[in-house]
Amino acid sequence: MIEVHDGTSVIASVRVGKPCRATIGPTEMIIGGPPLVSQLGDTRWSGSDGSNGTAIARDGVRVARVFPIGDAASSAVFDPVGAALMRVHADGDKAIVSDTANHQLRTLARAGSKITVDHPALTITGTNDLVLASMLSAPELDPEVRMLAACGRVLVTEKKEL
Numbered sequence: 710m711i712e713v714h715d716g717t718s719v720i721a722s723v724r725v726g727k728p729c730r731a732t733i734g735p736t737e738m739i740i741g742g743p744p745l746v747s748q749l750g751d752t753r754w755s756g757s758d759g760s761n762g763t764a765i766a767r768d769g770v771r772v773a774r775v776f777p778i779g780d781a782a783s784s785a786v787f788d789p790v791g792a793a794l795m796r797v798h799a800d801g802d803k804a805i806v807s808d809t810a811n812h813q814l815r816t817l818a819r820a821g822s823k824i825t826v827d828h829p830a831l832t833i834t835g836t837n838d839l840v841l842a843s844m845l846s847a848p849e850l851d852p853e854v855r856m857l858a859a860c861g862r863v864l865v866t867e868k869k870e871l
């Protein structure tokens with residue numbers, strides 16, 4: 710179980726497996742794939758893989774794209790017109806998250822068996838993947854996009870390990 714803690718409670722989690730289960734606040738998504746697929750109420754979420762990453766769609770309308778998909782040291786989430794909502798670059802035990810203008814938003818660091826985030830102050834447990842931790846804890850992304858991006862990364866990683 711991967712969890713994001715804000716100091717007092719768990720604010721997000723991912724339960725690794727097939728299907729992947731992700732929760733942010735009161736919302737839980739059960740996500741199958743790849744390709745990604747989830748139903749949340751009347752809304753169908755999907756993620757189609759291509760050479761330019763995973764396009765995430767809500768009821769068939771593209772809302773984001775994650776690229777690259779399985780890179781251990783970097784990834785980005787783009788809006789429908791191609792502007793980066795967040796970019797992450799990991800180097801050793803640290804990662805920097807920036808926006809489309811390359812302004813630094815926050816830093817993540819491995820600290821023993823957990824990952825810490827400077828702004829907002831968060832702790833992630835259950836993974837040492839800085840890129841995954843940055844996506845799951847990204848306040849600039851809609852919760853559903855965060856959950857799909859995190860589960861997409863987990864599912865791709867599991868597939869590579871088989």
